[in-house]
Structure formats: structure tokens, C-alpha cells
């Protein structure tokens with residue numbers, strides 16, 4: 001069950017629609033079936049680089065596919081996606097990838 005938790009200061013007119021689209025993009029990007037993908041999206045106050053301009057934080061938890069080449073590829077895809085769908089410039093977000101190991105997940 002790969003999880004993607006997105007926090008952004010950009011208002012979303014329809015957060016459910018956004019999550020459903022992001023779920024498909026996450027499945028495709030991470031190469032895991034959408035039936036296991038878990039998405040959360042929160043809109044909240046956020047600063048980045050000392051300004052209130054559009055920004056995001058994203059944490060992705062996934063098992064077995066987070067080597068450095070793959071993370072660079074996923075980052076490029078997600079940064080482009082967030083720029084296109086949220087209007088966030090490509091230097092105004094962080095993505096944290098976490099592979100806790102299967103024995104640490106329930």
C-alpha cells in the first residue's frame with residue numbers, strides 16, 4: 001500500500017477530484033497497482049523560502065522501489081505534475097521518499 005501524503009498552501013476547488021487524479025498518477029509513476037495506493041491531500045498555511053507563494057511538501061512511503069535513480073525519476077514526474085496542477089514552481093517543494101522495510105509496516 002504505497003502512501004502519498006501531500007500538503008500544500010494552494011486551494012483546491014475539488015480536493016476529491018484532485019486526489020483521484022493523483023492516485024492514478026502515483027500508481028503509474030511508482031509502478032504499483034492503484035488498488036494499493038493510499039493518497040492524502042491537505043490544504044494548509046505554508047511558507048517556503050520565506051514567502052507565502054504556492055508551495056508543497058510531499059511524503060511518499062513505498063517498499064522496494066526507492067533507489068536513488070528511481071527517486072530522481074519520480075521527483076521529476078511529481079514536480080512537473082505539481083507545477084502543472086497546482087501552479088507550484090519547481091523550486092518550491094520538497095519530496096521525502098521513505099522505504100521503512102516490510103517488517104516495519106502493518
Ligand SMILES: O=C(O)c1cc2cc(O)c(O)cc2[nH]1
Pocket residue numbers: 001002003061062063064105106
Ligand atoms: O509499497 C508498499 O507496498 C507499501 C507501502 C506502505 C506504506 C504503509 O504505511 C503500509 O502500512 C504498507 C505499505 N506497503
